[in-house]
Amino acid sequence: xxxAINETLKKSQLSVTDSRKKILEMFMRSNGALAHADIESExxxxxxxxxxxxxxxxxxxxxxxxTIPTADNAVRYALCKDACSAGHHHDDHVHFLCDDCGxxxxxxxxxxxxxxxxxxFTSTRTDVVMSGTCSKCH
Amino acid sequence: xxxAINETLKKSQLSVTDSRKKILEMFMRSNGALAHADIESExxxxxxxxxxxxxxxxxxxxxxxxTIPTADNAVRYALCKDACSAGHHHDDHVHFLCDDCGxxxxxxxxxxxxxxxxxxFTSTRTDVVMSGTCSKCH
DNA sequence: GTAACTGCAAAATATTTGCATCCTT
DNA sequence: AAGGATGCAAATATTTTGCAGTTAC
Numbered sequence: 001x002x003x004a005i006n007e008t009l010k011k012s013q014l015s016v017t018d019s020r021k022k023i024l025e026m027f028m029r030s031n032g033a034l035a036h037a038d039i040e041s042e043x044x045x046x047x048x049x050x051x052x053x054x055x056x057x058x059x060x061x062x063x064x065x066x067t068i069p070t071a072d073n074a075v076r077y078a079l080c081k082d083a084c085s086a087g088h089h090h091d092d093h094v095h096f097l098c099d100d101c102g103x104x105x106x107x108x109x110x111x112x113x114x115x116x117x118x119x120x121f122t123s124t125r126t127d128v129v130m131s132g133t134c135s136k137c138h
Numbered sequence: 139x140x141x142a143i144n145e146t147l148k149k150s151q152l153s154v155t156d157s158r159k160k161i162l163e164m165f166m167r168s169n170g171a172l173a174h175a176d177i178e179s180e181x182x183x184x185x186x187x188x189x190x191x192x193x194x195x196x197x198x199x200x201x202x203x204x205t206i207p208t209a210d211n212a213v214r215y216a217l218c219k220d221a222c223s224a225g226h227h228h229d230d231h232v233h234f235l236c237d238d239c240g241x242x243x244x245x246x247x248x249x250x251x252x253x254x255x256x257x258x259f260t261s262t263r264t265d266v267v268m269s270g271t272c273s274k275c276h
Numbered sequence: 277g278t279a280a281c282t283g284c285a286a287a288a289t290a291t292t293t294g295c296a297t298c299c300t301t
Numbered sequence: 302a303a304g305g306a307t308g309c310a311a312a313t314a315t316t317t318t319g320c321a322g323t324t325a326c
Contacts, residue, residue, distance in 0.1 A: 015300050017306060036290090048308050053291065055306095069207035069267055073290095073316085094253055096261070107259075113251035115232055115266065120273025121245075123234070127267045128253065129207055135258025153280060153325050174315090186283050191316065193281095211291090211315095281324070290315065298307070 012062035019047045023055050024064070033068050033078035033095070033104035068095050068104060069127050078106050094128045100137035150200035157185040161193050162202070171206050171216035171233070171242035206233050206242060207265050216244050232266045238275035 005024050009016050023039060039052050056077055059065040065077045078095075094112055096105040112128045143162050147154050161177060177190050194215055197203040203215045216233075232250055234243040250266045 015305065017300075019307075049290090050292085050309085051307060058306095067209040069209040069265075071205040071207040071213065071265065073211065073213055075209070075211055094255075096255070096259060099262070107256065110253060110255065113253060115248060115251060115268065117232075117234070117248065117268070118245065118273065120276055121234060121270065122276075123268040123270035124237070125269045127207075127209065127265075129265045129267070130253065130255070130261040131263045132259065132261035135256065138258055138260075155281065155325070157282075187315095188284085188317085189282060277326105279324105279326090281322105283322085284320090286318085288315100288317070290313100292313070293311085294309105296307105296309090298305105300305075301303090 008064060012064060014058065014062065019051050020055055020058075022046065023052065024059070027065060027077070027079045031105070033076040033106065035074050035076045037074070069129055070097070071129075076104050078104070081108070094130060096134065097129060097131040098134035098137055099131055100133055103134060103136075105134065146202060150202060152196065152200065157189050158193055158196075160184065161190065162197070165203060165215070165217045169243070171214040171244065173212050173214045175212070207267060208235070209267075214242050216242070219246065232268060234272065235267060235269040236272035236275055237269055238271055241272060241274075243272065 005021050005028070006016050008024060009020055014020060022043065026039060026042060027034060036052060036056065039056075040049060043052075056065070060067060060077070063080055066080050068076045068078055070076060094107040094110040096107055097103075098105070112126050115123075115126065117123060143159050143166065144154050146162060147158055152158060160181065164177060164180060165172060174190060174194065177194075178187060181190075194203070198205060198215070201218055204218050206214045206216055208214060232245045232248040234245050235241075236243070250264050253261075253264065255261060
């Protein structure tokens with residue numbers, strides 16, 4: 001199965017450029033999440049650091065990727081599911097950070113549980129981030 | 139009820155200094171979470187920016203405060219409950235970020251739900267971060 | 277008095293912005 | 302051809318480190 005890289009970009013009304021194709025491909029190949037630094041080191045000097053910042057920002061705005069909250073200053077990004085669109089996300093799955101190998105997983109099959117909020121609180125987004133040891137590192 | 143600032147510091151075998159007292163007091167007064175920038179702006183030029191970094195790091199190591207994962211590059215910190223100690227946290231409560239006023243709440247009364255992980259995954263820590271509108275902003 | 281803590285300077289790192297050039301459509 | 306995207310330079314912001322002076326105990 002081929003990845004629909006160009007189609008994904010076009011669907012978001014973005015022009016299809018080398019850097020966007022390469023960065024989007026990285027996300028599709030990795031089954032986990034990527035941080036800015038990952039992309040930079042994996043791509044070498046292929047494109048500018050600034051381009052990576054701008055590309056990630058654009059992808060987030062268009063709903064192609066989403067951010068994963070982390071407790072260590074390192075923001076990570078992962079592909080959104082098809083249901084995601086600009087400004088409206090359905091990332092209610094669990095993220096898992098392996099303390100051993102550092103991989104960030106999107107556990108799509110694990111649904112985020114319902115949480116009862118106190119009176120007066122309404123939520124539009126829930127993030128669940130678990131950390132521990134992944135199946136590969138056992 | 140007075141806050142046991144000095145006692146908290148001594149219990150963690152830290153010397154009681156001005157900056158530590160002031161920063162710890164800020165956390166005790168705020169019922170939410172604070173980011174480095176909050177502390178810096180609230181304290182003015184009272185103490186060095188570097189001291190804030192080091193104090194926060196020390197407090198985290200000693201289990202006085204814990205980090206709250208966020209999707210925007212801004213790590214926030216909040217007081218740990220009594221049950222927390224260095225290296226061993228019980229922060230399994232839900233954090234809530236108000237999109238309106240920006241306040242971060244520790245919803246201590248709301249327990250983080252159990253999540254079924256896939257085979258081979260074991261977790262040592264769970265963070266639940268919800269965002270939306272808090273009771274004050276309704 | 278001694279060990280620990282702070283402030284200052286500076287280095288290292290990360291992020292943002294402006295603008296000229298190049299590429300996609 | 303026109304608008305958008307990239308690369309480069311530089312400004313800005315953030316975090317870390319070393320060291321000398323100061324403070325808590």
